[in-house]
Amino acid sequence: MASAYNPIYTDVPEKDVFALHFLQTLSNLRTQNSFSSPDNKTSDRVKKIKKAAYVSMARAAGGANRLWSRSLLHQAAKRNNKNVRFLRRKRRVTWLMRRRSNRGDPIEDVAAERLRNLVPGGGGMETSKLMEETAHYIKCLSMQVKVMQCLVDGLSPK
Amino acid sequence: MLEGLVSPENLSLSSMDMSVLERLKWLRQQQQKQVVSQSSDNSPELLQILQFHESNNDELLQSTFSHFQMLGSGFGPNPNMGFGPSREAMDGCISRTSSLQMDPVDTMGVMLKNSEENRTISSKNKRKSEVKRREEEKTEKKIKVAAETESNMKGKSSMSNNTEASSDTSKETSKGASEIQKLDYIHVRSRRGQATDRHSLAERARREKISKKMKYLQDIVPGCKKVTGQAGMLDEIINYVQSLQTQVEFLSMKLAVLNSELELAVEDLYLHAYFTNLPVVNASKPSIMVDVPLFPLDQQGSLDLSVINLSQTTSIEAPSASWETQSRSLFNTSSLGFHY
Numbered sequence: 001m002a003s004a005y006n007p008i009y010t011d012v013p014e015k016d017v018f019a020l021h022f023l024q025t026l027s028n029l030r031t032q033n034s035f036s037s038p039d040n041k042t043s044d045r046v047k048k049i050k051k052a053a054y055v056s057m058a059r060a061a062g063g064a065n066r067l068w069s070r071s072l073l074h075q076a077a078k079r080n081n082k083n084v085r086f087l088r089r090k091r092r093v094t095w096l097m098r099r100r101s102n103r104g105d106p107i108e109d110v111a112a113e114r115l116r117n118l119v120p121g122g123g124g125m126e127t128s129k130l131m132e133e134t135a136h137y138i139k140c141l142s143m144q145v146k147v148m149q150c151l152v153d154g155l156s157p158k
Numbered sequence: 159m160l161e162g163l164v165s166p167e168n169l170s171l172s173s174m175d176m177s178v179l180e181r182l183k184w185l186r187q188q189q190q191k192q193v194v195s196q197s198s199d200n201s202p203e204l205l206q207i208l209q210f211h212e213s214n215n216d217e218l219l220q221s222t223f224s225h226f227q228m229l230g231s232g233f234g235p236n237p238n239m240g241f242g243p244s245r246e247a248m249d250g251c252i253s254r255t256s257s258l259q260m261d262p263v264d265t266m267g268v269m270l271k272n273s274e275e276n277r278t279i280s281s282k283n284k285r286k287s288e289v290k291r292r293e294e295e296k297t298e299k300k301i302k303v304a305a306e307t308e309s310n311m312k313g314k315s316s317m318s319n320n321t322e323a324s325s326d327t328s329k330e331t332s333k334g335a336s337e338i339q340k341l342d343y344i345h346v347r348s349r350r351g352q353a354t355d356r357h358s359l360a361e362r363a364r365r366e367k368i369s370k371k372m373k374y375l376q377d378i379v380p381g382c383k384k385v386t387g388q389a390g391m392l393d394e395i396i397n398y399v400q401s402l403q404t405q406v407e408f409l410s411m412k413l414a415v416l417n418s419e420l421e422l423a424v425e426d427l428y429l430h431a432y433f434t435n436l437p438v439v440n441a442s443k444p445s446i447m448v449d450v451p452l453f454p455l456d457q458q459g460s461l462d463l464s465v466i467n468l469s470q471t472t473s474i475e476a477p478s479a480s481w482e483t484q485s486r487s488l489f490n491t492s493s494l495g496f497h498y
Binding site for chain 1: 364372396406409
């Protein structure tokens with residue numbers, strides 16, 4: 001049936017995978033000296049942990065197989081290394097935007113724009129592809145939230 | 159007598175509300191059925207209609223007979239002719255007969271009303287001009303096509319062979335054939351009274367795809383079923399994504415507060431312990447690789463942790479215990495088959 005197509009395509013791995021990746025990234029973070037030193041402000045640590053969470057989620061969800069994860073990793077790498085790969089994407093975006101402007105459905109487009117801003121890598125996708133990516137992204141996000149919740153619960157003093 | 163031409167199953171099938179893929183499957187199922195049964199079943203009904211038209215000219219009679227033959231094959235017990243061509247043929251004959259004389263139109267009208275083809279009557283006038291352009295060749299082609307059901311489905315070659323007409327008819331037949339041939343990938347049903355150019359068809363197909371995906375999203379996002387309409391649903395989805403992201407941020411803040419250096423060191427050691435159990439753990443590789451080695455951990459996880467705990471003399475008891483319980487709870491929940 002029509003619904004049979006989607007669930008197979010947007011499968012998300014189990015919780016263990018997310019947990020493992022997150023812990024791995026956290027441990028990588030810890031090995032960095034700037035992180036473990038107490039003179040660090042909490043906000044910086046928060047940002048780093050958040051970034052680690054997203055990056056690990058992107059890796060756990062399938063690395064470069066998914067559009068949103070790919071763009072997430074690109075963004076993260078760009079902040080570190082200032083890669084110039086961004087240029088190529090921009091050209092693709094403009095072509096797609098031209099295409100999109102031709103067949104705009106006003107009701108859809110407004111909300112789709114907001115969704116594009118939320119989902120990483122949403123700027124370069126058609127609306128139908130955006131929906132698939134959003135579904136997968138939501139699933140992965142919820143998994144990541146559960147993993148982090150478990151971690152926090154486990155580590156919180158009893 | 160006239161209603162006999164319309165079978166109840168056809169009514170349900172001819173409804174435009176059928177989803178695209180359902181129709182596709184129905185059509186594929188019907189591919190195998192024979193035409194012979196069709197024609198034989200329809201003959202008594204056709205004879206009845208012919209008697210009704212006794213008063214008309216012979217020429218008109220013949221033309222109406224040919225039209226009704228197509229109609230019968232379209233409406234008969236096997237409505238698998240491919241709704242597209244049969245309906246177009248019917249439309250063609252309706253408008254054609256209307257252009258010739260009034261009587262057959264009335265009967266057609268009665269038939270149509272019974273068969274839920276009200277839209278065809280309304281769009282009859284629109285299609286008149288179109289039909290006048292493509293009279294004989296198209297009907298001839300349709301008769302041939304009616305005789306060979308499968309050619310409709312499989313498509314282009316046979317239909318294009320049958321047309322020997324002006325560029326108009328060839329264009330339209332190729333369009334019809336491409337519509338049918340689109341069964342392979344995108345099946346779009348052109349509705350009566352709506353434009354049938356490629357752009358609007360593609361637009362409709364795109365919108366159907368998007369609505370399908372919206373339905374799937376609706377299942378995922380909790381609390382989305384109450385809100386109807388695409389805009390509301392999209393807003394709900396956006397809110398959900400935003401809430402998830404804020405949750406991640408909040409939890410990361412909590413983690414940052416909770417984690418002291420000691421716990422970090424402990425964590426490192428535990429992580430090393432995990433990695434020794436796993437043959438290969440590569441962060442960049444996709445999840446499938448990691449899934450398999452994690453399986454034995456589900457059973458052995460707690461045991462390994464206890465072993466490590468004993469060996470670590472420097473580790474502090476409290477955080478390690480909490481880590482143990484937390485990771486155990488993690489694995490327990492995951493082994494339970496934690497589903498989103």
